[in-house]
Amino acid sequence: MHQNKKNLTRILLAGVLLLNLFIVGLLAYTLHASKVRKEEEVRTMVENLALLLDQSVSSSVREIDLALKEIQVRLEGDLRRKGLPGAGDTMAVVDFHQDWLTQVAEIRITDASGAPILGYGVTPQTRVSYADRSFFAEHRDHVDRGLIASKLLYGRIAGTWIIVFSRRYNNPDGDFAGMVTAAVPAAYFERLLSGLKLGDHGIALMRDLDKTMIARFPPLATQAGEIGTRGGSKELTDIIASGVEAQSFYSARTADGVNRINAYRKLSVMPAFVVVGRGEDDYLVQWRDDVQKGTALAILFLAVTSLAAWLLWRLIEANERANRRSQILLQNASDGIHITDLEGSVIEASDAFCRMLGHDRADVIGMNVAQWEAGMSAEEARGIIDRVHRSGDVFTFETMHRRSDGETFPVEVTSFPLQLDDKPVLFHSARDITLRKSSEEAVRKLAFFDPLTGLPNRRLLMERLEHALANCARLGEHGALLFVDLDNFKSVNDTAGHDQGDLLLQAVAAILGRCVRHDDTVARLGGDEFVVMLDGLGRYSMVAAGHAETVATKILHALHKTFELGGSEHRVSASIGITLFGDHPGERIEEPLKRADLAMYEAKLAGRNTLRFFDPVMQARVSTRAELESALWVGLEKEQFLLQYQPQVLADGRITGAEALLRWRHPERGMVSPAEFIPLAEENGFILPLGRWVLESACAQLAHWAHDARMAHLSVAVNVSARQFRQDAFVAEVIEILERSGANPARLKIELTENSLVTDIEGVIAKMAALKARGVGFLLDDFGTGYSSLAYLKRLPLDQIKIDQGFVRDILVDPNDAAIAKMVIVLADSLGLAVIAEGVETEAQRLFLEQQGCVAYQGYLFSRPLAVPDLESLVDASQRLA
Numbered sequence: 001m002h003q004n005k006k007n008l009t010r011i012l013l014a015g016v017l018l019l020n021l022f023i024v025g026l027l028a029y030t031l032h033a034s035k036v037r038k039e040e041e042v043r044t045m046v047e048n049l050a051l052l053l054d055q056s057v058s059s060s061v062r063e064i065d066l067a068l069k070e071i072q073v074r075l076e077g078d079l080r081r082k083g084l085p086g087a088g089d090t091m092a093v094v095d096f097h098q099d100w101l102t103q104v105a106e107i108r109i110t111d112a113s114g115a116p117i118l119g120y121g122v123t124p125q126t127r128v129s130y131a132d133r134s135f136f137a138e139h140r141d142h143v144d145r146g147l148i149a150s151k152l153l154y155g156r157i158a159g160t161w162i163i164v165f166s167r168r169y170n171n172p173d174g175d176f177a178g179m180v181t182a183a184v185p186a187a188y189f190e191r192l193l194s195g196l197k198l199g200d201h202g203i204a205l206m207r208d209l210d211k212t213m214i215a216r217f218p219p220l221a222t223q224a225g226e227i228g229t230r231g232g233s234k235e236l237t238d239i240i241a242s243g244v245e246a247q248s249f250y251s252a253r254t255a256d257g258v259n260r261i262n263a264y265r266k267l268s269v270m271p272a273f274v275v276v277g278r279g280e281d282d283y284l285v286q287w288r289d290d291v292q293k294g295t296a297l298a299i300l301f302l303a304v305t306s307l308a309a310w311l312l313w314r315l316i317e318a319n320e321r322a323n324r325r326s327q328i329l330l331q332n333a334s335d336g337i338h339i340t341d342l343e344g345s346v347i348e349a350s351d352a353f354c355r356m357l358g359h360d361r362a363d364v365i366g367m368n369v370a371q372w373e374a375g376m377s378a379e380e381a382r383g384i385i386d387r388v389h390r391s392g393d394v395f396t397f398e399t400m401h402r403r404s405d406g407e408t409f410p411v412e413v414t415s416f417p418l419q420l421d422d423k424p425v426l427f428h429s430a431r432d433i434t435l436r437k438s439s440e441e442a443v444r445k446l447a448f449f450d451p452l453t454g455l456p457n458r459r460l461l462m463e464r465l466e467h468a469l470a471n472c473a474r475l476g477e478h479g480a481l482l483f484v485d486l487d488n489f490k491s492v493n494d495t496a497g498h499d500q501g502d503l504l505l506q507a508v509a510a511i512l513g514r515c516v517r518h519d520d521t522v523a524r525l526g527g528d529e530f531v532v533m534l535d536g537l538g539r540y541s542m543v544a545a546g547h548a549e550t551v552a553t554k555i556l557h558a559l560h561k562t563f564e565l566g567g568s569e570h571r572v573s574a575s576i577g578i579t580l581f582g583d584h585p586g587e588r589i590e591e592p593l594k595r596a597d598l599a600m601y602e603a604k605l606a607g608r609n610t611l612r613f614f615d616p617v618m619q620a621r622v623s624t625r626a627e628l629e630s631a632l633w634v635g636l637e638k639e640q641f642l643l644q645y646q647p648q649v650l651a652d653g654r655i656t657g658a659e660a661l662l663r664w665r666h667p668e669r670g671m672v673s674p675a676e677f678i679p680l681a682e683e684n685g686f687i688l689p690l691g692r693w694v695l696e697s698a699c700a701q702l703a704h705w706a707h708d709a710r711m712a713h714l715s716v717a718v719n720v721s722a723r724q725f726r727q728d729a730f731v732a733e734v735i736e737i738l739e740r741s742g743a744n745p746a747r748l749k750i751e752l753t754e755n756s757l758v759t760d761i762e763g764v765i766a767k768m769a770a771l772k773a774r775g776v777g778f779l780l781d782d783f784g785t786g787y788s789s790l791a792y793l794k795r796l797p798l799d800q801i802k803i804d805q806g807f808v809r810d811i812l813v814d815p816n817d818a819a820i821a822k823m824v825i826v827l828a829d830s831l832g833l834a835v836i837a838e839g840v841e842t843e844a845q846r847l848f849l850e851q852q853g854c855v856a857y858q859g860y861l862f863s864r865p866l867a868v869p870d871l872e873s874l875v876d877a878s879q880r881l882a
Helices: 002-081 090-100 134-141 186-194 234-242 285-332 351-357 378-391 435-448 458-475 489-496 498-514 541-559 590-605 616-637 674-684 687-705 730-741 761-773 815-830 843-852 868-881
Strands: 106-110 116-119 161-170 176-185 203-208 213-217 246-251 260-266 272-279 336-340 346-349 395-402 408-420 423-431 479-486 521-526 529-534 561-565 568-572 574-581 611-613 641-650 655-666 670-672 715-719 748-752 777-783 800-803 834-838 856-858
Touching: 002 090, 002 106, 002 161, 002 176, 002 186, 002 246, 002 260, 002 272, 002 285, 002 815, 090 106, 090 116, 134 161, 134 176, 161 186, 176 186, 186 203, 186 213, 234 246, 234 260, 336 351, 346 351, 351 395, 378 395, 378 408, 378 423, 435 458, 458 479, 458 521, 458 529, 458 574, 458 590, 479 498, 479 541, 479 590, 489 498, 489 568, 498 521, 498 529, 498 541, 498 561, 498 568, 529 541, 541 574, 541 611, 541 616, 574 590, 590 611, 616 655, 616 674, 616 687, 641 687, 641 715, 641 868, 655 674, 655 687, 655 868, 670 674, 674 687, 687 715, 687 730, 687 748, 715 777, 730 761, 761 777, 800 815, 815 834, 815 843
Parallel strands: 574 611, 655 715, 715 748, 748 777, 777 800, 800 834, 834 856
Antiparallel strands: 106 116, 106 176, 161 176, 203 213, 203 272, 246 260, 260 272, 336 346, 336 423, 395 408, 408 423, 479 529, 479 574, 521 529, 561 568, 641 655, 641 856, 655 670
16 A cells, blocks of 8 residues: 555656646747737738838829929920020929928929029029039939939938939920929928837838938937938848848847837838838737736646645545545445445445345345346346446436335435446445425425416526526626416406316417427416516617517417307407516516516507517617518518619719619608618628629629610629628629629629628638639728728739728818828729729819829719619710710
8 A cells, every 4th residue: 555655646746747847838839829920910010011101102202203294394395485494384383383292392493504593492592503413413414314313312402301303304405404303301201100100119210222311210319310320230231132122020129229020111212211110019018918927827737736636645545544434334324325246246235225125234245136126127237237337427227126025115226336446346325215206396396386387487487587687697698578468367267267267377378388489488477477588589689679579479479369268269369568688787686577567568558469568669669670671571572672873983084884772662661771771681681682682683784784885884883791792602693693694794893891801801712713703893892991901902802992982071171081092092003903982072072082093983973873774874975975
């Protein structure tokens, strides 16, 4: 025994050690993987921000270049006509562009010698020259260098650090006449950088390709952070030397002493690059907190496992002591305890078991189970022993035992296997728990069930209601109580007798049970009052109310019938009060029952044979919702739905397509707003047949237009809901509709909203790719109003992005909306996607969008949504004008 204890101690120590090593290793691996994932997220973020900076700088430079081009053309015209630069209306053009670019650049004009002659800050006393600038020599010595962007310079007129963008203008004979320049202060680029949110330790900077600092945000109060100084980490130097356009890298202990993940990107329009960095102290805050928590948990786990091992050791010692006491306890046990080997022979028995069989203990030891077993054969008894031994579980069964005098009696035997002196044995406990069992069952039925109907009574209902309220609080769900009271039940008792009234109550109980789910509760409170409890009706109150109303209506219809009672027929109906529960987790269990009771009396006052909700507002909403839900199906069956088409127009006025917009012409309510019925259709699944009808109708119209030379070029955009698009059979459904209708897939555009993309991105891409292979186009609707990940966006096989009308509406008065619209256009251009703006209502809005590069529009400026004949007339008229 002492050697066994030593071996056991070694095993416990080794087990604790190995388990803790495993947990520490698993924790270390998990934390490392978490850090790697976070670093990848940061790399993607800073790369995207560097790309956006490049696009933003490119957009500004394009605006500057357009201004310089126009001034160049005006100057050369002046030289041809007047022989002098600026002799015509050139100065007005310069002033116009200077006003337009007042926050960005200073425009000046030089003569062939490099001396400034016109422009911002130039006076007759100006005595500076550009002749020593490298870009001046480039323009002077080469006929067509286009736009040249200088390196960082110190402006002798501006008196600050600048970058000069310049174009050459020529005399009529083609000789060099001078330059048009736009001096952009370094502070402008700092403002661009300051718009990025990079945390407390982030950085954004711009340098020349020779690593001269142009701008930095936040500023660094050391010489290394000053504008015009040269510097940069070894990692940055290596990247520039490699000639790559863009790359992310890690820098440790930079000039400001911060470790960062950075993204380098060479600018496409000027000899410079940007670096966007995120500080390690920002993006690893949560990870470091997780490391601390993980370390604390590892220490706690070590303590717990050590304590558990110690407790297990104590338990083993306690078991040894218990084995010594077992013999004493066995002899004094009240149950018929006996231990047998696997052959069924008794090894040990309690005195109570010996008395139960009527044998002396000496006779019982060694007896086989077959000698007292009267409820099964020897083979069946052997099967029970084998089953208990193989399963290793506790097994309880009922059988009959035989006493020494031959009398048999029922027993309940509980058996389970155990090891005794390292040998497998079976432990049995026989109890004579029948008279008492039947007594307990009778008491339970009296306490919890109605003796007439067999339904749960008030006490059991309240217990189940308490449990349901706890579930609702834990899961955030709703349930409902239906208080059912028979109408005019007293007259049944008075005319047919109380015995017939009892039969009616039993019949009603059976009907109620058939109207509900298996897990619902139907209870009788007394008299003709019944309560139905519906549990697990979902998180949304209106959905739960709809379920409750459905069940209550089913009950009303089932009870509204004629019963044969006492030789005569009696019509029966009921009044039902409904209340929801689950909105108030702390309410007492009596409250829902009181509300349902009050609602039932409202149903009585309303004329009986009806139902009422406790909340009148909910009653009205449920009724309205039910009516609208029913009307939707009728509307689809009776062809009340129709499509109108809103033209999509290019800048030159050509109509290239139309968006199909669903309308519902109700025979009584008139035109029903889509905002009223589309959310309901999404919720109850009606959007699936309705969406299929829209696709079928739009494709049929495309097939029809294909035979009309005026309309054959039009495309049709169809909105597809997220629920519809997520169907497994969506791709097959669209292909089947196209093939059956004969529509050209290349004329069909499917509009998806951003919420269609936020889950199962791989499945979304697969479906889009399958339809793209057939020629179907895709348009992203409501872009910018939700969650748009650039990492996902660039993977999606889109054709077009739609600028949401919410941005277009205030584009002329809200700088934020204007900036968002501009950025969408730049982003789409960088991804090779077309852009269309919706909700264009004024010519000023259209002109602004055109200036930003958007040339496709949709809105009331061009046309409201039209019926097919009106659209065809509009297309015909636009073609005649063209």
